[in-house]
Amino acid sequence: MTAGDKSPGNGRAGRKPSSRRRSTRTETSTTAPTVAATAATGTTATNAPVTAPDPADLLRQMMRIRRFEERCAELYSTTKIRGFVHLCIGEEAVAVGQMSALAPGDAVVSTYREHGHALARGMSMESVMAEMFGKVTGCSRGRGGSMHLFDVSRRFYGGNAIVAGGLPLAVGLALADQMNGRPNVTACIFGDGAMAEGEFHESANLAALWKLPVLFCCENNRYAMGTALAREHAQTDLAMRAASYGMVAWTVDGMDAEAVAEATRRAVDQVRGGGGPCFLEQRTYRFRAHSMYDPDRYREKSEIEQWKRSDPIPALAERLKSRGTLTDADMHRWAQEIEAEIEAAVAAAERADVEPVADLTRYVTSPTDGSGSPT
Amino acid sequence: MTAPPSEPAAQTGAPTGAGGTQTTYREALREAHRDALTRDPRVFLMGEDVGCYGGSFAVSLGLLEEFGPERIRDTPLSESAFTGAGIGAALGGMRPIVEIMTVNFSLLALDQILNNAATLLNMSGGQLPVPLVIRMTTGAGRQVAAQHSHSLEGWYAHIPGLRVLAPATIEDARGMLWPALQDPDPVLIFEHGSLYNLKGTLPAGAAEVDITRAAVRRRGTDVTLVTYGGSLGKGYSRVPTRSIELFPWWIQAEVAAERVTVGPATNGRASRHVTAERAADQRAADMRNSIAALMSRSKREIPHYYLSTTVDLQRTSAARHRWA
Numbered sequence: 231m232t233a234g235d236k237s238p239g240n241g242r243a244g245r246k247p248s249s250r251r252r253s254t255r256t257e258t259s260t261t262a263p264t265v266a267a268t269a270a271t272g273t274t275a276t277n278a279p280v281t282a283p284d285p286a287d288l289l290r291q292m293m294r295i296r297r298f299e300e301r302c303a304e305l306y307s308t309t310k311i312r313g314f315v316h317l318c319i320g321e322e323a324v325a326v327g328q329m330s331a332l333a334p335g336d337a338v339v340s341t342y343r344e345h346g347h348a349l350a351r352g353m354s355m356e357s358v359m360a361e362m363f364g365k366v367t368g369c370s371r372g373r374g375g376s377m378h379l380f381d382v383s384r385r386f387y388g389g390n391a392i393v394a395g396g397l398p399l400a401v402g403l404a405l406a407d408q409m410n411g412r413p414n415v416t417a418c419i420f421g422d423g424a425m426a427e428g429e430f431h432e433s434a435n436l437a438a439l440w441k442l443p444v445l446f447c448c449e450n451n452r453y454a455m456g457t458a459l460a461r462e463h464a465q466t467d468l469a470m471r472a473a474s475y476g477m478v479a480w481t482v483d484g485m486d487a488e489a490v491a492e493a494t495r496r497a498v499d500q501v502r503g504g505g506g507p508c509f510l511e512q513r514t515y516r517f518r519a520h521s522m523y524d525p526d527r528y529r530e531k532s533e534i535e536q537w538k539r540s541d542p543i544p545a546l547a548e549r550l551k552s553r554g555t556l557t558d559a560d561m562h563r564w565a566q567e568i569e570a571e572i573e574a575a576v577a578a579a580e581r582a583d584v585e586p587v588a589d590l591t592r593y594v595t596s597p598t599d600g601s602g603s604p605t
Numbered sequence: 606m607t608a609p610p611s612e613p614a615a616q617t618g619a620p621t622g623a624g625g626t627q628t629t630y631r632e633a634l635r636e637a638h639r640d641a642l643t644r645d646p647r648v649f650l651m652g653e654d655v656g657c658y659g660g661s662f663a664v665s666l667g668l669l670e671e672f673g674p675e676r677i678r679d680t681p682l683s684e685s686a687f688t689g690a691g692i693g694a695a696l697g698g699m700r701p702i703v704e705i706m707t708v709n710f711s712l713l714a715l716d717q718i719l720n721n722a723a724t725l726l727n728m729s730g731g732q733l734p735v736p737l738v739i740r741m742t743t744g745a746g747r748q749v750a751a752q753h754s755h756s757l758e759g760w761y762a763h764i765p766g767l768r769v770l771a772p773a774t775i776e777d778a779r780g781m782l783w784p785a786l787q788d789p790d791p792v793l794i795f796e797h798g799s800l801y802n803l804k805g806t807l808p809a810g811a812a813e814v815d816i817t818r819a820a821v822r823r824r825g826t827d828v829t830l831v832t833y834g835g836s837l838g839k840g841y842s843r844v845p846t847r848s849i850e851l852f853p854w855w856i857q858a859e860v861a862a863e864r865v866t867v868g869p870a871t872n873g874r875a876s877r878h879v880t881a882e883r884a885a886d887q888r889a890a891d892m893r894n895s896i897a898a899l900m901s902r903s904k905r906e907i908p909h910y911y912l913s914t915t916v917d918l919q920r921t922s923a924a925r926h927r928w929a
Binding site: 337368373381382398401402403409428435595596597 | 649675680681683685686687688689690691692693694695696697698699701716717720721725726727728729730731732733734765766768789790
């Protein structure tokens, strides 16, 4: 732990230290013209203001993601799932909180640890599980796997397996929305490790310079694979660094789904209002190793146990029970429903076909018959 | 057949008696941009110094005044961010033209070009075509040392998912951009730095160039000269005019899984092939990655009756380019 570190629960939604206020910005960008009659895929949805989510639904979704991830770990051990798999167990509050604040027309650019984001964004569990299995019924036809879940109909532009590789992409999606006068926000999700990459700094600068509607969502789980935050960053206050680009930046407790939802909603409102990008640092922790290959030698078991005491699922459950809005029977019923949904998804994935070999070079380039033409 | 591009024109901008226009490669590129920006509101240009400066090679000079700062966008020196932003904007329904000042700087954007632009269609199971055009200057011969003299189009041509073009003539400069913008996949256009001042006649009505296959510049019987981009003029000028007939090409790319279009030039008429490339890289290893080597390998794969001799590889002297 260093001076810049915070224990779980310290960062609260909406907190805006004075150092994180918007700084002076040069006026290099002007109002973008509207390009008439451009119908980009999935970008025609209107975005009514997003209201606060039902906390019980946040809890149910976290339980669903947790069980999905646990089942993936089991399936990996039996080699039903192969390749790289990065689980988000411990980080579910971030996934459900931030997705709850987005409208259907908003875009999401994610990372290789994106199962939770995909499920919370509304992608069907069946399509995500089939993708884990590499089956043609998967959301990316089995070509992406765990790290590359795509669903254009939900404006979910994938997990990206290159740390910070998605950030410039998000800037461009937001640029297209701005140039077309569409009131959309692009949520750009990345980790603390990405803030050491040049792409973060280039993208933050460009988005702020052009006042683009990007919400930078930094899931700070305190480790860039096996390198601890204080060993990778000279300045570990990530929100403060982001603020230096002229963005409003918040820090939020990433173990509190309600806090993440509220902070994201406020940030999204601000971005949608046209003031340019915002940055939200969500302080969280992964309970499992970086990937299925990771022996997890770089951190103390006691540290993991300490963070597990802030497990977002029981924390929210206890809070709702104390408010009288949740019963054990509710949770039991949800657990059964979730189990049934997962097993149905697994069974469907088992039954599905892999893509035929004849399709090996399909989608290296677009089909020549025009069927795959972009919009 | 098209006249050799190395023939100088007397004057630029003046109509010729045959109905063509005297112009330059640079002006033809600019006119192609003007045309695309006018025809399609989704098209915009972004890159370093494309606006106020007028383009580092003056290709976009005057376009800022004509189309405004939203469509002629000066960017920070952030090759990765603005190239990636071009990819994202393409996914968002725009038709961006990203200008990277030179191929040498494109390495700073290589992750975006290779891991995003070239792979998103495949990894998304066909959901995300990337209709993006990236232009950059390439080539040596201007006494600007190694870091400004690379010819990396050969590298890029090895990347499945990209289409690689090298406009060699004024007609190419005028006619390649629009079809490139119609391509649903990313297209990289490599403009040899020594060609911008090339003068010539743009025939009246010169329109789009077929970017799906190589061009046959001249029919012949004895030797096929295969070349592209900045080497086309050189190729013409060095061949004795009376002795043999030629098939000079410019490279087109249909490069997927390392296949280069082997176009009509190899239709059996010629029995000897020479590939010529004006490359800058010194290392012998680069020989294997050159466009010429790629085409040579591809030709070995075509039916043997097209060829009766070994493909030769001729390159300009390595030593000459050490200081280029």
